[in-house]
Amino acid sequence: MALDFSSQSRRAPFTDRGLDLYETPDVAVKALLRVERLPYVIWEPAAGRGAIVRVLRDYGHAVIASDIHDYGELDFVGNFLSETKSPAGVEAIVSNPPFRWAEQFVAHALEIAPLVIMLLRLAFLESERRCGILEGRGLSRVHVFRKRLPMMHRDQWAGRKANSGMAFAWFCWDRDHHGSTVINRISWER
Helix, strand or coil: CCCCCCCCCCCCCHHHHCCCCECCCHHHHHHHHHHCCCCCEEEECCCCCCHHHHHHHHCCCEEEEEECCCCCCCCEECCHHHCCCCCCCCCEEEECCCHHHHHHHHHHHHHHCCEEEEEEEHHHHHCHHHHHHHCCCCEEEEEEECCCCCCCCECCCCCCCCCCCCCEEEEEEECCCCCCCEEEEECCCC
């Protein structure tokens, strides 16, 4: 019996993943907008080809788009982890960070923005080493998708398309939040 691993949460080797560009499905961003009131000026520091940026702008937000690599349509090119402050006027950072740097992205974003919202694997909650960013740092809400998101294939993927084998959630940190984290189940389908 042959096993089909297309829906399993196996990772490609770093050499194949390049800069970890996995475009966010627009339905994931629209689902976020149904459950969170986002401020007007937002920074997307891992904008890639602009998947999150386009949806937020379509909904009336002023979005500053940056990335470590120039995929086009960016406001500036730079390494987010080297930035010492948010661009002027930024009230929130919203991103789908590179998987391999997710923990560092969250920790850095928490230092330079009052509101941080990241699309992360649900398993991000499991790690003991992440206690410093998951506990006592304002993690106010985790919006867990009821159904797996459409697959986020890596940039230039030419293989078979499949459903996602990973559970994702929007993690929301608010600098002014003190207390328990609310877990909320959401749908990306209308």
